[in-house]
Amino acid sequence: MSKKLTEFADCAGCASKLAAAELEALMDDLPSASDERILVDYRTSDDAGVYEWTGGPALVQTVDFFTPIVDDPAVFGRIAAANALSDVYAMGGRPRTALAIAALPSANGPGPDVIKAIFRGGIDTLTGAGVALLGGHTVTDPEIKFGYAVTGEVDPDRVLRNAGARAGDVVVLTKPLGTGIIVRARKYGQASDEQLQGAVDCMTTLNDGICHALDALPAGAISACTDVTGFGLAGHASEVAAASGTTLRIESEALPVLPGALELVTEFLPCGGRANKRHFEGMDVAAGVVPERHLVTLDPQTSGGLLVTVDPSAVDDLRTALGGRAMMAEPVGRVEPRSADGHLILLV
Numbered sequence: 001m002s003k004k005l006t007e008f009a010d011c012a013g014c015a016s017k018l019a020a021a022e023l024e025a026l027m028d029d030l031p032s033a034s035d036e037r038i039l040v041d042y043r044t045s046d047d048a049g050v051y052e053w054t055g056g057p058a059l060v061q062t063v064d065f066f067t068p069i070v071d072d073p074a075v076f077g078r079i080a081a082a083n084a085l086s087d088v089y090a091m092g093g094r095p096r097t098a099l100a101i102a103a104l105p106s107a108n109g110p111g112p113d114v115i116k117a118i119f120r121g122g123i124d125t126l127t128g129a130g131v132a133l134l135g136g137h138t139v140t141d142p143e144i145k146f147g148y149a150v151t152g153e154v155d156p157d158r159v160l161r162n163a164g165a166r167a168g169d170v171v172v173l174t175k176p177l178g179t180g181i182i183v184r185a186r187k188y189g190q191a192s193d194e195q196l197q198g199a200v201d202c203m204t205t206l207n208d209g210i211c212h213a214l215d216a217l218p219a220g221a222i223s224a225c226t227d228v229t230g231f232g233l234a235g236h237a238s239e240v241a242a243a244s245g246t247t248l249r250i251e252s253e254a255l256p257v258l259p260g261a262l263e264l265v266t267e268f269l270p271c272g273g274r275a276n277k278r279h280f281e282g283m284d285v286a287a288g289v290v291p292e293r294h295l296v297t298l299d300p301q302t303s304g305g306l307l308v309t310v311d312p313s314a315v316d317d318l319r320t321a322l323g324g325r326a327m328m329a330e331p332v333g334r335v336e337p338r339s340a341d342g343h344l345i346l347l348v
Contacts, residue, residue: 005114005144006069008067008109008142038051039052039058040159045162045239046161046163047062047226048060048091048152050091050154050159058156060087060093060095061150061152062084062087062149062150063150064080064084064087065102065103065145066080066302067143068146073115073117073121074117075121075204076121077118077121077124077125078125079200079302080118080121080147080148081121081122081123081125083203083229083303084149085098085131086206086207086303086306087150089206089207089227090207090225090306091160091161092155092158092160092214093152093153093154094130094154094211096130096151097131097150097151098132098133098149098151099137099149100119100122100147101146101149102119102145103143104144105140105141105142105144106140122146122148125206128206136148158219160214161224162226162236162239162240163244164309166309168334169310169334170311170333171307171310171332172307172310172329172331172332173306173307173308173332174207174308175202175205176257176258176328177233177256177257177261177301178257178260178262178296178299179202179301179303180300181261181268182195182261183270184269190268198260204303209322210322211306213318213322214308214318216321217314217317217318221310221318222308222311222314224308225306225308227304227305227307228301229301230300230302232272232276232298232301233296233299233307234283234298234345234347235276237344237345238280238283238344240307240309241344245338246336246338247335247337247338248334248336248344248345249333249335249336250345251332251333252293252294254330255293255330255332257296262293265292265295265299269299270299273295277298283346284339284341286346288348297347305328308329309335
């Protein structure tokens with residue numbers, strides 16, 4: 001191809017996503033549906049919508065697509081698929097079908113072999129997850145964009161939401177942070193092959209393993225769940241705290257971070273991370289927190305891990321249920337009653 005794949009993105013590492021403040025303003029006055037079969041919709045800023053059928057599993061639906069963040073087209077396809085499936089896993093669901101969404105340049109773009117490689121990478125991930133690709137839709141655009149609309153199923157009595165976190169619960173994170181930083185640094189030739197591979201391995205790992213492990217826990221052991229994506233740990237943890245009427249106390253030194261991210265974050269925090277810093281002002285940062293660890297909580301993640309609030313008695317059971325799967329369940333903090341000063345997150 002004539003250009004690197006990431007040159008078809010206006011800001012690699014940000015995935016061309018609207019900033020939180022912009023999205024909030026756009027959604028503020030939209031009318032809401034009154035259908036009693038809607039269990040979860042956009043009003044709660046959750047990861048996916050859930051619609052209940054009579055006498056069977058509920059539907060889980062989501063859509064996600066973004067610009068290239070790596071130059072290998074097959075890897076980009078794999079990441080796009082893993083990222084789209086993640087929202088269904090974050091609701092406690094199982095993805096079943098997908099529709100591809102692609103925006104492709106009509107002139108001066110990559111050749112057919114590159115586009116086929118993107119599609120093939122996505123299909124490989126979908127197939128590995130047991131998801132059927134039913135079709136899709138393409139348009140022309142100077143900037144490549146690719147992803148999927150995904151439909152899944154979930155037991156309506158075991159839907160995981162971003163609301164419900166209980167004071168005293170442990171906050172668990174299932175993937176390291178720093179993918180946006182590594183990807184952006186690589187665009188400017190500053191991240192090593194090993195650092196990029198660490199980020200790719202993280203982004204292509206499905207969240208199905210942790211979802212299966214959560215299923216193995218007793219009902220009620222998990223009080224809230226969300227995946228950490230474009231709004232960073234700070235943004236998505238803020239949404240959990242706001243929806244739950246609590247404060248999340250995050251231990252900065254306990255946060256798992258990809259190799260190289262802390263060294264690169266000061267110079268290569270993506271523009272989405274800077275937007276997150278402006279918008280999520282409900283974070284109270286303790287004086288002793290290392291500045292780089294504060295910044296990494298703002299890093300927009302692609303195909304990030306799940307942020308889960310768990311009954312303390314179930315944390316060891318969660319780790320046992322994970323077994324040998326390529327996932328972690330790192331305790332990174334606790335849920336506390338809403339602080340008197342109204343902060344959603346205490347970073348200590």
